[in-house]
Amino acid sequence: MNVLVVEDQALVRGAIGSLLGLESGIDVVGLAEHGQAALALIANNPPDIVLTDIEMPEMTGLELAAEIQRHHSQIHVVVMTTFSKSGYIKRALDLGVKAFILKEQPTEYLTSALAAVMQGKRVIEPELALMALDDNDPLSDKERQAIRLAGEGMATKLIAQRLCLSEGTVRNYLSEAIAKLNATNRIDAARIAKQKGWI
Amino acid sequence: MNVLVVEDQALVRGAIGSLLGLESGIDVVGLAEHGQAALALIANNPPDIVLTDIEMPEMTGLELAAEIQRHHSQIHVVVMTTFSKSGYIKRALDLGVKAFILKEQPTEYLTSALAAVMQGKRVIEPELALMALDDNDPLSDKERQAIRLAGEGMATKLIAQRLCLSEGTVRNYLSEAIAKLNATNRIDAARIAKQKGWI
DNA sequence: AAAAAGATCTGACAATTGTCACCTCACATC
């Protein structure tokens, strides 16, 4: 099967290309450093599978998956990512992505997932699928914005100015968010929300 | 030459192992997922070169480099990282690291750097070396640790317990660090220090 | 040996942050 590898870090891109090149049954037919480059290669020579990272500049792997779903629906998309954020998983599943690979998983997981995808299967760890289900972001829009700014080190007064709210209201939002996320303070809350992909 | 690869993401670790395995003259004699595991492998079977990522949980690649410099000074250390933070580069050079590889560089850069290191050379991009020059980390060791924990959302009391210091002393350290970094509070200070590679 | 320089600690104080109960106003619904 023909695979196109999309990953922004050249060293990792090359290393994964080399890894897959060793597998019998897999031909690496292209390497792209972001979604735009990948689309150009796909137009010329559509592969069977596009294996793409999610976090990339210019165009993320999920945006690439959306584009492929729209214009090249016969191509299977497999995404890789460092972070098992429930938001990512949910979007990927909605976009018809065939496999969801975490970079913490061993190389054998990747190769066997690619083989399974060629047989028409979907590959996703059950626990990740569950994460997508209970991806219920409890934060309101204002809470989200307040927590994000707080996570960048802004003081309450500045956050209030930025959001055009009173200082007290901002404190209320932050307090709410801290409670909802079971955090101990605003920094902790920001950390938790980031980790879930909510801010 | 015998190379030990240290990288926390299994997929990337395996892929780099596979890449280096293809090179004639390179034997990948071990794969470790963090500094602790690497040290255990080194004790049994010291390689010629340790190729390590910097950003890792438990023990960072730079902490590993320090440990190797102290106890296994004949081993060459090569670090890889996504971020060209001036603090990383400076610390790496101070720790006797032989080559500094960015993950955005192509795979050939890595393989040729490893070959050069075996010939006793040092490999670092001139522009990165320059970054190291104008990097003056003003933080003391204790301040660094305190700020890092604060950046993770820990309250003063917990930080004090972790560092075996009194609460007041921790507040002093944080206050000092905030002043030195021209920050407005502990979160802001942590953000600045992270970006420079000081924590 | 005296002086200087550290690191840690303490206590006091002000500023910021976190929590909570309750207020107001607009706007949709019954």
Next chain:
DNA sequence: GATGTGAGGTGACAATTGTCAGATCTTTTT
């Protein structure tokens, strides 16, 4: 027209955080 409901606000209070001026007790320097 009465009633909810939700966004935004206020004020009060406690807890945490930030600042600073010493106090102790090592080390290091002179």
